[in-house]
Amino acid sequence: MPKGRPNSMNNYGVLLNELGMDESFITPLREKYLRPITALLYPDLGGACLDSHKAFVVKYSLHEDLDLSSHYDNAEVTLNVSLGKDFTEGNLYFGDFRQEVEHVETQGLLHRGGQIHGALPIASGERWNLIIWMRSSAIRNQLCPMCNQKPQLVEAEGFGDGFTETCEEDVPETVDLCS
Numbered sequence: 742m743p744k745g746r747p748n749s750m751n752n753y754g755v756l757l758n759e760l761g762m763d764e765s766f767i768t769p770l771r772e773k774y775l776r777p778i779t780a781l782l783y784p785d786l787g788g789a790c791l792d793s794h795k796a797f798v799v800k801y802s803l804h805e806d807l808d809l810s811s812h813y814d815n816a817e818v819t820l821n822v823s824l825g826k827d828f829t830e831g832n833l834y835f836g837d838f839r840q841e842v843e844h845v846e847t848q849g850l851l852h853r854g855g856q857i858h859g860a861l862p863i864a865s866g867e868r869w870n871l872i873i874w875m876r877s878s879a880i881r882n883q884l885c886p887m888c889n890q891k892p893q894l895v896e897a898e899g900f901g902d903g904f905t906e907t908c909e910e911d912v913p914e915t916v917d918l919c920s
């Protein structure tokens with residue numbers, strides 16, 4: 742069976758669309774459960790209209806990939822869920838100062854796709870994570886987040902890179918969570 746790589750830096754992951762898990766699992770999860778949260782937290786990134794995704798599982802182990810270098814995602818908002826298994830070290834980090842976050846098994850962490858981040862090397866065991874790169878066509882149709890240019894739209898399979906669909910709702914105004 743032909744197998745794509747989740748991203749250019751990870752060699753041992755699995756794309757969930759190749760396992761037929763988009764319609765049955767990831768799309769309903771994004772639409773019903775994640776979007777209400779992202780609408781509140783990320784109004785400036787089109788959090789209310791994240792209308793496509795790329796979902797994959799990444800794997801780190803001692804004789805395979807140990808870590809993930811600093812990067813930003815091809816996503817407006819990313820969900821990263823720690824699936825275990827048993828491992829030591831391997832914290833996630835964010836920003837130029839490499840602010841570390843201990844990622845607890847079964848817990849999910851939402852972050853801006855454009856926020857620089859990476860994963861430190863594991864010292865033992867296996868580390869598996871479910872990653873959902875969520876995209877808003879309303880945002881990226883204006884400017885590609887990877888090259889900062891107006892995108893040239895071409896036909897793509899599945900969700901492609903998330904550019905084409907139009908959002909039914911308007912991008913909401915900024916919500917002041919403190920008031």
Ligand SMILES: O=C(O)CCC(=O)C(=O)O
Pocket residue numbers: 748751799809814821833858859860870872
């Ligand atoms: O391994 C992780 O926790 C981070 C993975 C990641 O940032 C990515 O695949 O974009």
Ligand SMILES: [Fe+2]
Pocket residue numbers: 812813814819858
């Ligand atoms: Fe990432």
